[in-house]
Amino acid sequence: MKKILSATLCVFFLMTGYAHAERRPTAGGSTESKQDTIIVDTGVIAGDTTSIDGKIPSDPSTVTEQDQTQALIGEVQASPTENTLLERVKVLETELVNIKTIQTDASQKTQIVNGSGNVANIDDVSSSFQVINFEHHEIHEGDSFERHVDSANAAVATMNVAFFTASGTKKAHMLFGWSSSDEIFWEICEGATWTQGTGTVQNVFNINRDTGDGGSTVILEDDTQPTPTANNQILKDVTVTACTKLIDNQYTYNAGLPQSSSAETRQSGHEWVLKPDESYLIRMTKTDANCKMSINLHWYEHTDSN
Numbered sequence: 001m002k003k004i005l006s007a008t009l010c011v012f013f014l015m016t017g018y019a020h021a022e023r024r025p026t027a028g029g030s031t032e033s034k035q036d037t038i039i040v041d042t043g044v045i046a047g048d049t050t051s052i053d054g055k056i057p058s059d060p061s062t063v064t065e066q067d068q069t070q071a072l073i074g075e076v077q078a079s080p081t082e083n084t085l086l087e088r089v090k091v092l093e094t095e096l097v098n099i100k101t102i103q104t105d106a107s108q109k110t111q112i113v114n115g116s117g118n119v120a121n122i123d124d125v126s127s128s129f130q131v132i133n134f135e136h137h138e139i140h141e142g143d144s145f146e147r148h149v150d151s152a153n154a155a156v157a158t159m160n161v162a163f164f165t166a167s168g169t170k171k172a173h174m175l176f177g178w179s180s181s182d183e184i185f186w187e188i189c190e191g192a193t194w195t196q197g198t199g200t201v202q203n204v205f206n207i208n209r210d211t212g213d214g215g216s217t218v219i220l221e222d223d224t225q226p227t228p229t230a231n232n233q234i235l236k237d238v239t240v241t242a243c244t245k246l247i248d249n250q251y252t253y254n255a256g257l258p259q260s261s262s263a264e265t266r267q268s269g270h271e272w273v274l275k276p277d278e279s280y281l282i283r284m285t286k287t288d289a290n291c292k293m294s295i296n297l298h299w300y301e302h303t304d305s306n
Contacts (some may be wrong), residue, residue: 040067076298091185135173138300140210145204145219145301149236150294159293160283161202162194162235164220167277172218174272177296182288189243189271192281196228199238218274218301234297271299 074084081087081103112120112129121130138144151159165172201223206215211234220228221235274280284293 021248034140058145097262105298116208131300133247135300138302139207142206142208142215143301144294144299145170145209145216145232146207146298147202147204147234148294148296149202151292153292155289156286156293158283158285159279160237160240161295161297162199162221162238162240162279162281164222164229164279165274166218166228170218170301171276172274172299174274174297174299175270176272176282178282178284178294178295180284180286180291180293182286182291184282184287184291184293185285186247187243187245187281187283188247189280189281189283189287190246190275191242191244192240192279193242194235194238194240194281196226196261199235201224201233202236204232216301219299238281240281240283243283274299 017022055227073083074080074086076086079087114120122128123130132140132160135144149159149161164263176188178184201221203213204216204219206213216232218231219232219234219256221232221233222228282295282297284295286293
């Protein structure tokens, strides 16, 4: 390399010296003075290249440096030294082979496992996952509730249930059901008001009996205090003062024929997600003197994930 560099510098000196000489006046031909000037300029140029030559390593690749590089790369063998480049490549190759084996081996199975290590099951007959819907899941979580009320006797003309919903992010997903033995008017009201202290409290039942009858934190009532509280109760037959109707339907049957009918908003999975910090009232009004009525509320309480 030094020989090539020296040759290059010689050419460089000659060309540079030529350029300097070319700028000198030539009138009068060659004189001793002019030759002295050229010699001086050539010496200056040669001196300027000293710094360049000093930056070129005298031994750019040593045995020590090559050994260090080889140690990082590793050996080409069945088991390269641990934590070298070739050893990492070898591990990756082994993992890929294992994955390929798992995918082609019929004895291997894909499993869905929760954080507790419980494995999801597959039905032997249909080869489908054994699953429950979300509403059923809420029963197991202890967040599903129900209350059924009915008229004390056929002489009752109007029956209602009322409650408040708590403020916050947890909401009641409710299904409203009713049944009657004759023609009735069915109403669902939001923003209802009633006289405080009227009506009778009705206990709310948790469908998961292992959890007892407590647990509702969304459905409130105000039977004995100005501020509604969560005491797992609703109110029946309050004295209504105002009611903004969401549903106002009349159900008619053949007059004089003994019959009964029922319905609820479960149809087509139609549940009502109730507004937080709001009041609701469900009311039935009969038109036949011998009609019996009942109201059924079923709901679960859930906080949205996003």
